[in-house]
Amino acid sequence: MIASHRLPLSRRGLLRSVAVLGAAVVFPRPLRAQEPEHWPNLRKLCQDYVSRNRVADMVAFMGFGDRDPATIAEGRDTMGGARKSDGDSLYRLYSMTKPITGMAAMMLVDEGKLSLDQPLADILPAFARMQVQKQYDGSIGPENLEPAARPILLRHLLTHTAGLSYGIIQSGPITERATEIGVVSGQVSRIPVPGFERGKPVATLAEFADRLATLPLVYQPGTHWSYSTGLDLMGRVIEVVSGQSFDSFVQDRILGPCGMPSTGFRVVPGAADRLTTNYGVVDGMLLPIDPAQSSVYLDPPAFPFGGSGLVGSPRDYDRFLKMIGNYGMLDGQRVMSEAAVRLGTSNLLPEGVSTKGTLIDGYGFGAGGRQGGPHGNTYGWAGAAGTIGFVSMASGLRSGLYTQYMPSSAYPLNREFETAVLADVRQLLRGGA
Incomplete structure (x- = not known):
């Protein structure tokens, strides 16, 4: 979406x-x-x-x-x-x-390469010490931040409970900052269209993950359901664990075997x-x-x-x-x-x-x-x-x-x-x- x-x-x-x-x-x-x-x-x-x-x-x-x-x-x-x-x-x-994307992750869970309750930081260390907004969608300055009380788990990414922000949901400073640093997870048009502009994303999924880790969470992990970039970040997890690019993994494990040649x-x-x-x-x-x-x-x-x-x-x-x-x-x-x-x-x-x-x-x-x-x-x-x-x-x-x-x-x-x-x-x- x-x-x-x-x-x-x-x-x-x-x-x-x-x-x-x-x-x-x-x-x-x-x-x-x-x-x-x-x-x-x-x-x-x-x-x-x-x-x-x-x-x-x-x-x-x-x-x-x-x-x-x-x-x-x-x-x-x-x-x-x-x-x-x-x-x-x-x-x-x-x-x-x-x-x-969720079912691609389930394949790796089934193979024992991932665990639902595994900390995200085991795979992406940049997410080890996250900060969380005290006031939801408020300031991203230090006065409104506190340390995460628990680690982000892979379960949280799959279910939008990690506390990650989303440009189509948040409207405060966190969205402005995300746009500035290219944490943009989608596209609408190659031409500027008023009301539908999304900003320019970074060049790689690895860079997206690294920059996303610099943004505060909007909720403490595991406490609230909040629509998020969790499935985008899961793509990077799949890359690291599988040793394949995310798009290649999806092609080889889902699109190809399912007979989805037009996707x-x-x-x-x-x-x-x-x-x-x-x-x-x-x-x-x-x-x-x-x-x-x-x-x-x-x-x-x-x-x-x-x-x-x-x-x-x-x-x-x-x-x-x-x-x-x-x-x-x-x-x-x-x-x-x-x-x-x-x-x-x-x-x-x-x-x-x-x-x-x-x-x-x-x-x-x-x-x-x-x-x-x-x-x-x-x-x-x-x-x-x-x-x-x-x-x-x-x-x-x-x-x-x-x-x-x-x-x-x-x-x-x-x-x-x-x-x-x-x-x-x-x-x-x-x-x-």
Whole structure:
């Protein structure tokens, strides 16, 4: 998730629907669920958004278990463009990168190379003696700082409980300082766009980690859930422990084995004609902020952003969700161990952490994605530019929605997506079309 101003991060509606879906199942008519006509409310939602020019396009993927997904696609990759959007169109996934980074870390935990309760400083010594703000998001001067009472653990990075800051959340001096020193974990456009400027990031993931360590924490580690750069920093942990660059590790261990050829930290070679345009919603109008033909995603990023960097297709991300929903198996091949998936989709929050009033209030949090809920184990997250992806671990039902607009607060899409999916699921359960 990324933008320079405060994007509302609430995913309560989205993950509430995931929980209900988990409770509604075992899904009795999976074959019917493969057919787009059995998702009429979801189709209408996509049609309405495109026909009203609220977005240029919208693609939905609904899948179950091992079966291929139903695909609903409306609109064109660029408003007024020639190419019709489909499951191979390319979208800036933003924070839907986080679950992939989280599962990459789970692989190393499963192999005994990392431990959830291992101090971060064991791997990155610069984080050994952190300072913490006394007043949240206040001064970063010595009068407002105190030593960290406990070490940052790898569990904290995965669950946004390390106390790390985030440029899209904090608004005080810490964000100004982060921008000055290049602690910028994402990109929006290659051209300055008022309201969406992010600053220039440092050149390497190692340098990002070192400079991040010079900034104070906004909370004591393990005490509060606060959306953060934890998954970006986890990318550096993976580099150090694996001996591979982070992007190579993700490619070799997840994207390649899952059969996700259109996904990467830049538009993959030969696929530029499938990239969508990202729009800003300004006074009810769509203005291109990252045109497909000149997108910043056509070039290599400063470094691979583990919290927001991937660009990929609905078809590809559905394969990742399918692998997770099948506990590590995909097309008869094992990508992750069952134990690693079960751990990554379980509640990894540290005991006693405060989540009250946050977007995970009443839920757990797994490896890079929100987890659980009152009715069943679900796992997923969403991105800043209109993408949503989740899987019900109880039923194997997976769902994805893809479009491109910022800020995400411009439309109530998460809530409307929830309503449409639940209505269609109920019809399927009743045997209706």
